[in-house]
Amino acid sequence: MGWLVSYQDELYHLAKEIDATVAAVEQAATGAARDRVVWRLPGELGSVTVSGAGELVDVSVDVATMKDYSAPSLSRQLLLGIQRAEEVAARRYEAAIAAVQDEERLV
Numbered sequence: 001m002g003w004l005v006s007y008q009d010e011l012y013h014l015a016k017e018i019d020a021t022v023a024a025v026e027q028a029a030t031g032a033a034r035d036r037v038v039w040r041l042p043g044e045l046g047s048v049t050v051s052g053a054g055e056l057v058d059v060s061v062d063v064a065t066m067k068d069y070s071a072p073s074l075s076r077q078l079l080l081g082i083q084r085a086e087e088v089a090a091r092r093y094e095a096a097i098a099a100v101q102d103e104e105r106l107v
Contacts (some may be wrong), residue, residue, distance in 0.1 A: 008037035024100045032096035041077055045069070048081040054089045058082060
């Protein structure tokens with residue numbers, strides 16, 4: 001009967017470790033989603049900002065510099081800036097979660 005108690009204790013501790021890992025990953029994901037990524041556009045054109053979850057938050061364009069771009073070129077620069085900011089945000093988000101998962105495995 002002692003083996004049953006030992007097995008139950010082992011399962012209980014394993015469940016607690018899983019709960020702690022899940023909570024840590026959720027916390028890291030929430031924190032990473034709140035972070036912001038600012039991507040600077042070429043020259044002094046401006047910047048785009050996305051949340052850590054990749055949602056567009058802000059676009060800032062210098063009007064004087066904007067006049068140096070044709071409409072198609074300006075739209076390409078804005079779109080490229082948004083895409084790059086989203087990519088950086090996604091990498092940071094994944095890295096934050098991976099770091100917590102790696103840390104939890106070491107405990």
